[in-house]
Amino acid sequence: MKGLTIDYGVLLPALAPVAGLVLVLVADLLLPRLRRVPYAIAGLASLGSAATTLPGLSLGGGSTRETFCVTGGFGAGSSSLPAVDGLPQVCLWQADALGSTLQLAAAVSALVCIALAWPRSRRRRPTDSTREPVEAVLLLAALAGTVVVAAGRDVGTWLVALELATLPVIALVALSGRRSAVAGATQLLVTSLVSFALLVLGVALWFAATGSPFLTPDAALSSAGAFSAAGTAPTVVVWPSVSAGLVALATVLVLAGIGFKLSLVPFHAWTPTAYAGSSVPVATFLATVSKIAALAALLVVLRAVAVLGTPALLSIAVLASLSMTLGNVMALRQDDVVRLLAWSTVAQAGWVVLPLVSISALGVGASATYLLTYVVATLVAFAVVAVTLRDRPHDGRTIAAYEGLWQRSPWRAGALALALTSLAGLPPGIIGLVGKITALQPVVAEGWIWLAVVAAVNAVIGVAVYLRWLRAVITADASAAAFGTVTRRPVMVAGLVVAAAVLVVVSVQPDLLLRLLG
């Protein structure tokens, strides 16, 4: 642990939610009656987290903001590493442009989720349950986990952060107390436990193969490349092929473990149940922040593996095509918009991992780009659902409730239309189209023609999925009089406005998003 330096400025994106979490608990202790205070603190904390990621966005190619740096080897790994002089120092926290962008996206998404969950009444009656502080704490904890997992580079931090991003969400789902919520939470819990086991197994294999607790390119090289580079140095890796196989197994096990969080088929079964059971803000959180956490975790591993020169991963291709197909086909049959969005998440997750068949900088960038387009569009769609549900609590979740929305509230309908066309990849949702093209680029570059064909077919089915909803939005409503009560919901609408503004900006100027990821 010699020479460990800590730069708290770099850590601020993670520290802000943690501080907010503590503050919420303190505030709940002091002012238990005020319902909105926890959310206000949580919102400010995520805003702070978002603001502190901004310095990392302008980082050029390769440079990172680092802290927790140690020089030389670390712990048990140092004995197995060849003693090469001038070994670069290893940092446990590395936030480059990509990681910072993902952190920013997570923080902004969390902010919108908090706005959507904003309580209606200011004060709590003594009989009410104490939901708000708990929800705020859980949201902040999951956000902190997400922020950390995007930057953590050692297996311990990585695993803990990933679980920190997952377990509070399970509690959030269960919190609404309905029967369906409990069912969803149970399924989520069971799946996540098994997945965690897989993750730990994968990490253990990684350690066995590389002898390093770091998820860095250097560690990956030490399994296969280092001994051949330093031929004179004694190696403990006796069978290189076995070591390479271990790295492969470790990678795919990690992929399987994270596939659960990304809701890739066949690890997806919890998705529709959990989404439908939870409240809309929590579903929004599941669909956005959780996905960012999962992809950030996956990218950490894949970027480390990329230096091995592995051209492609067949298992990712299989998972991506399965997810896209099943997600779209199932989404086509849903009449409940939350379920539709849940299945759409499954399909979009396929698109997110699609470019990763080419484990390279190109594939990683394309995957992150697609994830961000998906997150922005999904946020807007969920925000519209939340606002509509506030107006029509009884039937707001059916597609039928959106008939004639264009006439009733054109702005909301316009935001929804832009979000749906972005998800479908049609103009005017330019960003969706750009994302799909970016995602297909590495696939085609690596020559995965069959996968590109599957993706193209799914793009077409996806259009049908979203247009089905969109048609209800823009068709005239005969029973326009059946209009729900209009409640005051300024904060909720503010959340919608923020998300929609981001969507409009990136739709008008897609290169903004592409530049952000370097």
Added chain:
Amino acid sequence: MSWIVRMVVVLPALAGLLGLLARRQRAVASAVAISVSAYVTVLGLIQWIAPSRSADIDTLGRLPLGDLAVPLHLLSDRVSGLVSFVVALVVLAIQVFTAWYLRDDPRYGQFAATVSLFASGMLLVVQSADLVLMLVGWEIMGWCSWLLIGHDSERPAARRAAYKAFLVTRVADIGMVVGIVALAARAHSTDLFAVLTATGEPALLTIGLVGVAIGVAGKSGLVPFHDWLPDAMEGPTPASALIHAATMVAAGTYVVARLFPLYAGHDGARTLLAVLAAVTMVYAALLAFAQTDLKRLLAYSTLSQIAVMLAALAAAPAPTPTDPRVGPGIAHLIGHAFFKALLFLGAGWLSVLTGATAIAALRGRLRRTGALRWSMGIGLAALAGVPPLIGFFTKDTVIDAALEGTGAGARIVVVALFVTVVLTAAYCTRAWLLLDTPVAATAPAPDDETAIVAEEDVAVVTAADSADDAEVERVHAHGHEPITLPAAFVVSVLAALTVVGTLFLSSLRGAVHVGLVGALLSVLLVAGAALAVWVLSDRGRSDVAERLPVSVRESAVRGFGADTAYAGFARAVTALARLVVVLDRDVVDAYPRATAAVARGAGRVGERSHRAVPSMSLLGLLCGVVLVAVLGVAAWR
């Protein structure tokens, strides 16, 4: 100079726009239309007499089309200067006349604006030195002609005539577009000079010239496409005057004249043009002889005369550096513009006076009309080619050019021209005799009975060719104001131009070149034909066309079934389209529909296997792990 040329094209278009905006204020609309066309006429005059004769003028800058150069230039030279001046003059006359003629029409504003836009299209064709600009002007005219012919859109006959004109010229425009594309592809440029000087690629040249010839045949009403023009008489008379005299139908002649160096060097396209023109001029003159409606008679005479212009270009000898050899065709275009505008405006005037256009109802009505009688007489004499009117000079210049020409096309054209001279003189004499011989002198029956017969005749005739029902209705409904001084003045001016217009042509090389033999022969033929008609019609007391068999007359009035042939063609096309629709719907669409059905079925299966049971998700997870692990390790490279 370049400023003037640009304004000549742009101002009428702006006037059209302004007129549309001001269509509710009748006075404003007519003031805009008339003043702008007067101004454009002055500009055209300046362009014509300006000392700098030839100029290449920028418009919008070149289009960025990569390999293809599209400079979008205008060209001002002697030919374009003269033609644009004449076009502007005729348009001015028509605008002035329209202000009187349509004074009770609630949609006068739209009509005047459309005429302005139409003029803009024609002037663009005249001034353009670029095939793209030429096509733009060509299309503007096509669209405006649809609006003008269908002006009385409450009448089904007018609507039908408008659609017919639009569809027929549109079909021919396919040839025009293909031809222009071929010529541009050959020259890698749409610039007129580049197109004219490009070499090589004979196949593209043939496609281009034949395509343009087909397009020209459509707009100018050569034989397979001729039948839209007589039907276009459903439009108000000023619209007919505009379409027939100086613009749309003449545009084809002008385009061929611009491309003449290419046609002169290509025997195939030239012979095609010569044959079409020869057939059309004779056939249309024959039909004109049998018409029972004054406007339709004039329409067929237009067909015949346009064919004469094109024949001049099809038969003229190859151009030399000093003589472009387009003079005869352009000269006839200008002469025809004067006397045909005169005849149409005169016919409009006469129809207002009498409330009819059927010749049977017009018999003897030219008597006691003063200036109108003189104007119609001058117009018909010029059409027949009586010296020293402009029609004589231009027609004999064409004959002279055809006699000089070589090749099979030129010989066919010479024969057709002489036949046409005879027939034209015959139908002009017939028309004059019928219009001018007092009815009282011919009919033993009392006047009122004749009138009734005439009305019945009208009724019989209108079943076939109700040329100007709108006018009849208009006059019958509420009468019409007597002609205004300006309207009468423009008719008189046109009559004067028909007499002295030959002077205009002196600026154009080869425009007036009358050979002694040809002239003598044609004068003799004209005189003989006139005399024959005079004798056969019993000095005008009877209609010489009645000597034709009744069945022939009736089918001639209907254009010998050309309309039926068009309808049959259209039905064949729609049947084919329906077949394609069926194929598309039942064969091609089956695959997408099957995809949808498969997706829906797969969704149903998926739904059954997705009950909210944790054990099911665990099962899926385990399967996934095995799959991923096996694939991952096996495929690791």
